Amino acid sequence: MKRLFFVAAMLISAMSFSQNTGLVVGKIMDAEVNNAPLVLANVAIKGTETKVDTDQTGLFVIENLEAGDYTLVCSFIGYETKEINVHVDAFEPTExxxxxxxSTISLDDLALLTATADKGDKALPKG
Structure with missing residues (x-):
């Protein structure tokens, strides 16, 4: 009887210490260059401070997330930012x-950037 009680107590304590958190695992690829991995692309959870970067193979992992719905913001310099809605389950990873x-820039935007930069240059003496 003591052994049964001991085993039951161990199982209950193990279950109380187990974490009910989920994770998101993903890969970010370059749509322009034959799906090459985007190294050091940024992945953030919208509305939080949680941010990770992809590795050399384009992989990222976000761990210790409570079960629920999240919006991931994926960005890389020179590329369009993408927002993805994901559902995280505590018992299986979201892949x-x-x-x-x-990203594209219009000629009007480029002219505006050039004009703004030129205004700053006029303040500098030429020499």
């Missing part, structure tokens, strides 16, 4: 595979 496309 994603994303591609980011290069």
């Amino acid at each position: 994603l595979k994303l591609t980011l496309a290069a």
Whole structure:
């Protein structure tokens, strides 16, 4: 009887210490270059301070998430930012595979940037 009580107590304590958290695992690829991995792309959870970067193979992992719905913001310099809604389950990982496309800039935007930069240059003496 003591052994049964001991085993039951161990199981109950093990279950109380187990974590009910989920994780998101994903890979971010370049839509422009034959799905090459985007190294050091940023993945953040919208509305929180949680941010991770992808590794050399484009993989990222976000751990210790409470079960629920989240919005991931995936970004990389020179590429369009993408927001993805995901559902995290405490008992199985959420897996994603994303591609980011290069961002485009219109000639009007480029002219505006050039004009703004030129105004700053006029303040400098030429020499």
